[in-house]
Structures are given as structure tokens and as C-alpha cells.
Amino acid sequence: MLEQLERNLSQIVGYIYPNEIELHWGILIVVYPYITGLVAGAFILASLERVFNVKEIMPTYRLSLLTALSFLLIAPLPLLLHLGHPERFYEIMITPHLESAMAMFGFVYIWYLMMVLILEIWFEYRQDLVVLAREGSGLKKYFYYLLTLGSLDLSEKSLRFDKKAVGFITILGIPSAFILHGYVGFLFGSIKANPWWSSVLMPIVFLFSAIVSGIALMVLVYGISTLLRGKSINMPCMDKLATYLLNALIIDLSLETLDFIHRVYESVESIHIMGQMISQKLFISLIVVQLMLGTLLPIVLIVVTKTFSVPAELRRLVYFMAAIFVQIGIFSTRWNVVIGGQLFSKSLRGLTNYKMELLGVEGLLISIGLLVLPVIILIVMIKILPPWKEHIGAAS
Amino acid sequence: MGILVNKCIGCGRCVSGCKKENSVPKDPFFFRTWVERYIITTDGSVIVYSPNGGIDGFDELTEKYSLLRSFFIPKLCNHCSNPPCVQVCPVGATFSTKDGVVLVDKDYCIGCRYCIQACPYGARFLNPETKTADKCTFCYHRLAKGMLPACVEVCPTKARVFGQIGLRSSPLTRFLRFNAIQVLKPDLNTGPRVFYANLDGVVN
Ligand code: SF4
Numbered sequence: 340m341l342e343q344l345e346r347n348l349s350q351i352v353g354y355i356y357p358n359e360i361e362l363h364w365g366i367l368i369v370v371y372p373y374i375t376g377l378v379a380g381a382f383i384l385a386s387l388e389r390v391f392n393v394k395e396i397m398p399t400y401r402l403s404l405l406t407a408l409s410f411l412l413i414a415p416l417p418l419l420l421h422l423g424h425p426e427r428f429y430e431i432m433i434t435p436h437l438e439s440a441m442a443m444f445g446f447v448y449i450w451y452l453m454m455v456l457i458l459e460i461w462f463e464y465r466q467d468l469v470v471l472a473r474e475g476s477g478l479k480k481y482f483y484y485l486l487t488l489g490s491l492d493l494s495e496k497s498l499r500f501d502k503k504a505v506g507f508i509t510i511l512g513i514p515s516a517f518i519l520h521g522y523v524g525f526l527f528g529s530i531k532a533n534p535w536w537s538s539v540l541m542p543i544v545f546l547f548s549a550i551v552s553g554i555a556l557m558v559l560v561y562g563i564s565t566l567l568r569g570k571s572i573n574m575p576c577m578d579k580l581a582t583y584l585l586n587a588l589i590i591d592l593s594l595e596t597l598d599f600i601h602r603v604y605e606s607v608e609s610i611h612i613m614g615q616m617i618s619q620k621l622f623i624s625l626i627v628v629q630l631m632l633g634t635l636l637p638i639v640l641i642v643v644t645k646t647f648s649v650p651a652e653l654r655r656l657v658y659f660m661a662a663i664f665v666q667i668g669i670f671s672t673r674w675n676v677v678i679g680g681q682l683f684s685k686s687l688r689g690l691t692n693y694k695m696e697l698l699g700v701e702g703l704l705i706s707i708g709l710l711v712l713p714v715i716i717l718i719v720m721i722k723i724l725p726p727w728k729e730h731i732g733a734a735s
Numbered sequence: 736m737g738i739l740v741n742k743c744i745g746c747g748r749c750v751s752g753c754k755k756e757n758s759v760p761k762d763p764f765f766f767r768t769w770v771e772r773y774i775i776t777t778d779g780s781v782i783v784y785s786p787n788g789g790i791d792g793f794d795e796l797t798e799k800y801s802l803l804r805s806f807f808i809p810k811l812c813n814h815c816s817n818p819p820c821v822q823v824c825p826v827g828a829t830f831s832t833k834d835g836v837v838l839v840d841k842d843y844c845i846g847c848r849y850c851i852q853a854c855p856y857g858a859r860f861l862n863p864e865t866k867t868a869d870k871c872t873f874c875y876h877r878l879a880k881g882m883l884p885a886c887v888e889v890c891p892t893k894a895r896v897f898g899q900i901g902l903r904s905s906p907l908t909r910f911l912r913f914n915a916i917q918v919l920k921p922d923l924n925t926g927p928r929v930f931y932a933n934l935d936g937v938v939n
């Protein structure tokens with residue numbers, strides 16, 4: 340670590356406080372809001388289907404819930420790995436300092452995981468679980484019986500209750516998803532010492548970028564899983580997802596632009612160093628990747644396919660590409676917030692540098708691992724809880 | 736603490752004294768206190784530097800700059816009365832004592848570094864040995880024995896003045912009474928308790 344700091348020392352532009360040579364939040368803290376954003380986004384998409392009864396995106400409903408859960412399970416890991424004393428992590432839950440935004444993480448997380456996601460999934464799947472338990476054999480049978488928690492009633496009345504419960508949880512879930520990710524935005528937005536972060540818009544920008552990333556993720560998950568199963572992709576569903584993605588992208592872009600104009604127009608003391616940072620350190624990740632590749636290009640792609648009657652095959656491909664660009668863009672968004680917020684000195688007189696490690700706990704490999712892990716969990720989850728209705732339709 | 740900017744000669748004794756007294760890692764990235772040199776040139780531009788926290792003092796000023804004025808600014812944790820670092824600590828490991836000192840409990844800190852992000856003054860660092868947040872304590876262990884902080888004691892020009900705020904007989908009260916006082920970044924409403932006499936407006 341010290342050699343790393345040594346190297347940083349030579350990269351400094353202008354003056355930074357001597358303690359600022361070390362960058363405190365690295366790639367792991369970039370991964371964290373990226374993941375929670377995906378969770379919140381996927382869940383909000385699922386809720387759209389339930390609350391507003393959007394029939395077209397029905398095929399993604401259960402898949403979105405499972406995706407949200409898979410990513411949520413991993414969300415605390417990057418935080419944990421980054422702590423100086425991970426073994427003391429439980430202190431956040433046992434002796435939280437209630438004035439601290441970070442202390443709320445444990446509660447927000449548990450609430451969202453237990454009260455919203457798991458509960459909604461359970462009610463949504465209860466009927467399937469009972470059927471699977473009845474049809475299964477051996478260990479599998481008991482496993483599914485266990486998952487039903489002994490509630491085997493499949494009468495009209497109890498199924499109606501399941502439906503009602505799901506509806507109720509969804510309504511509770513939307514504000515919870517807003518809190519989950521808006522809260523992460525607040526973690527940054529409430530740091531008055533840091534002019535790059537400190538903004539009331541931060542939670543809202545976080546929220547909309549979360550929705551963008553969640554929808555784009557579901558385009559990919561739905562598309563790829565359907566192709567892998569050898570089924571044909573439901574184009575009305577894809578078109579609807581693309582429309583939502585486009586709308587969310589436009590709102591997200593407008594918010595970011597508003598934030599940008601506001602900053603430039605107010606032109607407070609920090610504007611000089613911010614400008615310097617963007618042109619010297621963040622040009623590629625902010626202007627090229629986040630704005631052009633991750634926002635404008637997908638918008639153009641979707642708008643073009645929507646305006647001209649493009650054949651389904653090609654449309655599908657364009658949506659996939661747009662979704663991939665959006666993911667790259669949102670990852671850079673997180674990067675630009677987290678790393679960008681630490682590249683300039685709080686003396687507003689200089690810039691420092693961040694060199695990502697490859698190996699090591701706070702390195703690139705671990706981060707990639709943390710992003711692959713939820714995908715593996717999702718695959719397992721799909722095996723246990725098949726989200727496809729056709730499966731259960733045939734069985735019952 | 737009070738700091739008489741005019742008296743500081745940038746010798747860096749406070750920096751090395753502090754590192755010794757508090758076993759602060761020797762490397763040039765960890766400081767509980769440091770000294771900055773400000774150079775204001777005739778065209779109004781401001782140059783600031785602090786090589787290795789000013790621990791070895793500063794070079795003779797050369798003709799390189801067309802100098803308007805220059806001075807040294809010692810810095811340390813301001814022991815804010817409205818401390819953002821205390822506000823954000825998720826477990827309460829950073830806290831204010833009754834006598835107005837801000838401390839970190841290293842047996843409790845989980846090393847999340849949120850406080851380091853929240854401090855506007857760059858006063859904190861993560862101690863590479865304990866893996867916990869670290870910063871100036873006003874030498875709390877010395878205060879408890881009725882002694883002065885190490886940096887105050889070793890300063891050859893008495894540029895640093897220490898005492899209890901509000902106590903009539905304290906040297907700090909005298910300092911506050913006879914000088915025009917400024918604090919760093921007053922707009923952030925952190926309520927610093929390190930007071931500077933004759934602080935130049937460009938310092939931040
Ligand atoms: S100067 Fe920084 S570390 Fe010290 S009390 Fe104020 S905010 Fe906390």
C-alpha cells in the first residue's frame with residue numbers, strides 16, 4: 340500500500356492536504372451502489388407490472404424479483420470487504436449511532452430483504468411450491484415442503500389471499516426500493532465537506548439511474564434466459580421494456596443536466612477544481628463513457644428503432660446493445676461519483692490520483708467476482724424457483 | 736487551541752514532535768498536524784505546498800516567484816463543536832468529550848472511513864497499523880496529566896496557544912481577547928475550536 344501512495348505522490352497536481360494522498364473509497368465502493376441500483380431498478384420494474392397492471396412485461400415479473408434478490412444478497416459484501424475491521428461489522432446493527440446515515444444501512448437492508456423481497460417472492464411462489472412439493476420425490480419433495488412453511492392450502496380463498504398479499508407488499512415495496520437506493524444517494528449527498536457529492540439532487544439522480552440500470556439488466560436477463568431455454572422472445576414485452584428504458588434514460592439525463600447547469604450557473608468556489616477534474620481526470624469516464632456511450636447512444640438507438648419499422652430480429656439486437664451500453668454507462672456513473680468525489684482536494688487547490696489494484700481485497704478481480712456472484716446465485720435460484728409460468732401451468 | 740500565524744516560522748518541530756509523541760506512522764501520508772506554506776505572488780496567484788507535512792521545515796524562498804507575501808499555516812483537527820465526523824460515524828466510535836475534544840475509540844472503530852470523507856479539513860487518516868481512523872487528540876493523554884499538547888510545548892516561537900475555552904485565567908482566553916480571530920471554512924458551520932489570529936483570507 341505504501342508504494343502505491345508513493346507513486347500517487349508523484350501524480351499530484353497542485354496542492355492537496357497531506358492526508359489526502361490515500362484514496363479511501365475504491366472500486367468496492369463503486370460496486371456497492373452499482374449493485375443496489377440494479378436491485379432497486381429490477382424491483383421497481385416488477386412493481387410496475389403489478390401495480391399498473393402492465394400485461395406486456397408479465398414475462399419479466401418473477402424473473403425481476405429473483406434478479407433483485409440475487410443481487411441484494413451480495414450487496415453487503417463489498418462494504419464488508421472494504422472495512423478496516425470487518426469482524427466488527429455487527430456493531431452497526433447492535434450499537435448504531437442514529438445520527439449517521441450509514442448506520443441505517445443494516446435496517447434498510449434487512450427491511451428490504453426480509454419484509455419486501457423474500458415475502459413477496461414467497462407469496463408469489465407459494466402455489467408453485469406446493470405443486471412442486473406434491474410432484475417431487477425424495478429429498479426434493481421435502482425441500483419444497485420446507486419452503487412452503489407448511490402452508491399447503493390451495494383453495495380459491497387462500498390463493499386469492501396470496502394475490503392480495505403480493506399486491507400489498509408491492510405497494511409497500513416501491514417506497515422501500517426508493518429508500519434502498521435513494522438512501523445510498525443520501526450517503527454521498529449529505530457530505531457537506533465534498534462539493535462533488537453534496538447535492539439534494541443526489542438521491543433522486545441515484546434513483547433514476549437505478550431504474551435505468553434495472554430495466555436494462557432485465558432486458559439482458561430476460562433475453563438471454565429465454566434464448567438459452569430455446570424459447571422465442573416475446574417482442575411486445577421487449578418493446579415495452581425498451582420504451583421504459585428510453586423514458587427512464589431521458590429523465591435521468593434531464594436530472595443530470597439540471598444538476599450540471601445548476602453547478603455551472605451558480606459557479607461557486609469549487610467550480611474551478613471540478614472543471615479541472617473533469618477535463619483532466621474524468622474526461623473518458625464521464626464525458627465519453629457515461630454521457631455519450633452510456634446515455635446518448637442508447638437513447639438514439641432506441642429512438643431510431645422505434646421511429647422506423649425495424650424487423651424484430653434487428654430490434655432485439657439493438658435493444659441488447661443498448662442495454663449493454665447502459666450497464667457500462669451506469670457503472671461509470673457510479674465510478675464518477677465515488678472516485679470522482681475523491682480525486683480533488685478539499686482544499687480545492689489540487690487533484691490526486693486513483694490507481695486501481697488488480698489483485699488484493701480492494702482490487703479489480705474481487706470486484707468482478709462480486710458482479711459474477713449474483714449471476715450464479717440467479718442461475719441457482721431459477722433452478723429452484725422456475726419463474727416461467729408455463730411450467731406450473733402444465734403441472735397444475 | 737489558538738494559532739498566531741505571524742509567529743509561525745515553519746520549522747516543523749510541531750509535526751515531528753506530534754509524530755513522536757503519538758506514534759504516528761513516519762510515512763509522508765499520515766499526519767495529525769502539518770504545516771503549509773502559502774506564497775502569494777504579485778499577480779495574485781496563490782501557491783501552497785507542504786513537503787512531507789513540513790516536518791523538515793521549508794527551503795529558503797528563492798527568486799523563482801515574484802513574491803507579494805508569504806506565511807506558514809499550521810493545521811490540525813479543529814475539534815469542531817458541530818463535527819461532521821461525529822455525525823456520520825455509524826457506530827459512534829468518533830465522539831465529542833464533555834470538555835470539547837473530538838476522539839476516536841480505536842477499539843470500536845470498524846474502519847469504514849466515512850468520517851475521513853466527512854471531515855472538510857483533511858484532518859483524518861486511516862492508521863495503517865490499527866486499520867482505524869486516526870487524528871489529533873489534542874494529546875488527550877497529556878491533558879489528563881495537566882500537561883500541554885506536544886506541539887504546543889515544542890513550538891520554539893509559541894505560535895500555538897492552548898487552554899480551556901471560557902476559563903478566564905486560560906491563556907486561550909487572553910489570546911481570543913487580544914487578537915482578531917478567524918476559523919477555517921466558517922461557511923460549513925462546523926464550529927472549529929482551533930482559532931487563528933491574523934489569518935489571511937486565501938487560506939482554506
Ligand atoms: S476537523 Fe475534521 S476530524 Fe476534526 S472535529 Fe472537525 S470534522 Fe472532525
Ligand code: SF4
Pocket residue numbers: 823824825826827828829839843844845846847848849850851867868
Ligand atoms: S472509520 Fe471508524 S471512526 Fe470513522 S466513521 Fe467509520 S467507524 Fe466511525
